[in-house]
Amino acid sequence: MTNQKKIMFILLAALMLLPISACSSAQKSDGEKSAQTTADPVKQGTKKMQQINKNLQAALEKNDTAAIKKYGKQLNTQWLSYENGVRDRFPLQYAKIERYQQPIYAQSNLENPNAAQVKENSRALTDQLSDLLAAKETKAKPSKQMDQAVDDYLKYADEQIDQLVKTTKPFVQAVKDGDVEKAKKRYTLPRIYYERAEPIAESFGDLDPAIDARINDVETESDWSGFHEIERALWEKNSLKGQEKYADKLMADVLSLQKKAKSFKLTPKAMVAGAMELLEEAATSKITGEEERYSHTDLVDLQANVDGSKAVYQAAIPALIQGHKDLANQIDKQFQAFDKQMLKYKKSDTEYEDYTKLNKEQIREISNELSKLSKLMAQTAKIF
């Protein structure tokens, strides 16, 4: 090294180590300050969560919708008040709690929450909260952490694909029965699971196009199959005549995807790249209304893409908080901001506002939040 080179190197190194940005310094996490004493904010916060969760379960027993909504929201407020401390010290438990707490919150924002679903998540949350209370802080080695992250993510993707199979069946049945109304109602649910796990499907050459191609993706219409072909029949033609073969093929393709996914291997880099692909998908074909051009259910897909990329982020948290705590914090906040904005358009589990009902400003707003998310998520590659 010449002298200049040396100096430059030292300066650059110093520059990179400079303490994080102005906006982050205000949000020092609780976890950094205290050891595990009785005043441990994580323990205290978790006990409060348990209490609210109990109240929620009581409300569920009584079928008291107002109370279910109230406690579902309270759980979220309580979680937000101390989640940074959990993420910093118990990243594994953190992701699991988010997984059950967030659907509860989403339901509690609906006019008529799905009580059965809330109950299921609330029960799972009870277990996770106990785990968290008993958890010890452990720091795995970075390489192990990434392997664990991939495992966690694949588990998530598998679950989504299992659900895809489960929900495609009744949809396909309705199509074969020629029941247009029923098929329309059953269309969106499998779409959600597919869009969440799309990076996995994209790894298997022809499967993604066979299941999810839009008409302009194929050279000739005779090569076209999958969800969107049936979508056109349902919404544009309002007739299911001749759709049986597409229904059968869709079911077969989805089953083949499930089989292949079980033995699928993924590298950490490919996992992170997959999260970016999902956000790019959302930012290009969903935000423009091109994906679901007949049913206009684009917002459903859009949220599912973001959910899928969030699963990658959550799996990567243990690695991310080693040296990139500030970034994890920013990403977390941006996912929240995004989800909050989408709540405005959410009507039920499977229904969002019709894409064509949104005005230009609303679409630009969503696009902007999505861009902010993408910009931050691109930085998760810092863990490599």
Added chain:
Amino acid sequence: MAKDDLSTPNEQKEYSRRDMLKMTALAGGGIALGASGFGTVLELLGNKNGEANAANQSTVPFFGNHQAGITTAHQNYGYLAAFDIDPSVHDAAKIMALFITWTRLAATLTQGKREVNSDNKELPPNDTNEARDLGAANLTITFGLGHSFFTKDGKDRFGVAAHMPKQLTAMPHIAHETLDPAISNGDLCVQVCADVQQVAFHALRNLIKEALGTANIRWMESGFLNAPKGQTPRNLFGFKDGTANVADSEDQKNVIWTGSDEPQWMRGGTYLGYRKIKMIIETWDRDSYSDQENVFGRKKNSGAPFGQRHEKDPVIMNKMPADAHVRLAHGTGKQIYRRAYSYTNGIQPQTGNLDAGLLFISYQNKPQDSFIPMLRLLGKSDALNEYTDHIATGLFAIPAGIKKNEYFAQHLFE
């Protein structure tokens, strides 16, 4: 630092340790690093081998008493863009961080350099690379603040409304305008000019990329204007545009630069007045030559005012029709400094007519006494109105030049 971004040892000698300390200090800024915390490392080493293309290599200093891009010789291409502060931003610290990042980036790009990429190839590149081989091409980047940056819906947004420039207001309604709000006004503005369009676009693109999340692009316009050296350029009507611009530095002080009647931080700055003026080109092209000259009050080829022989000869008002453009503008007795660009944007699909016109940009120290009254008068009576349509507007405060180791609008905040 990636190996391929290191130049030969010879070139490294161009930079002393002191220079690097300075640059590092700038990147660090008065407060903490940029909001994103990444992309802070400059590519320090300029390309000294490309001297063959002398024009493209020429640079305009970024730091100085006044911002560049105002009295700088008119480059061939210009972009004007406006940004809005992201709705999630409520404290000045984040904005200061953006202005530090922008300053660092502008100081780098205008000198023909770029930000270096990370060693980690899994990360996106910091610089977008399309201007890598093109030199600085006299690139200038000029920053401004809109009225809505200071107050919006009657609220002091970032605690600096008390320091609002004296002549900065929301644009009043002007007769004969059909504005599109989506391409008008904005919290911030950035003018980017260069002699090579790709260099200008590259700069703006990277500024947009860095700003996202703190300030988001609201609109962007691009234009061109070419003239032989030392001559006044012509707009798409075929007439010279900017004949009356003052060249003498004492005159420029009177017309362009703000003085002691402004808050301290705004002195030595100016105001950017903007109108996007659509030209009704086909109608104009079918108008007679003599009528075209009557509309302006100047000779089309020479630019001489009616009754005179040369472009720069004094205007004789009563030699021109009462509604001639130059007569009306001159009659206000006020001066502005014009720095317009022409634009084209394909055709208008309904009619097949060209979509083209003028990005009117002018700089002046008292827009309320010059730019706006001039617009009002012209809006009511200008013969040119038959051939034009004002479709976008803006007024931005352009603070004084940025000094080395300082950042844009620093003295507004600190």
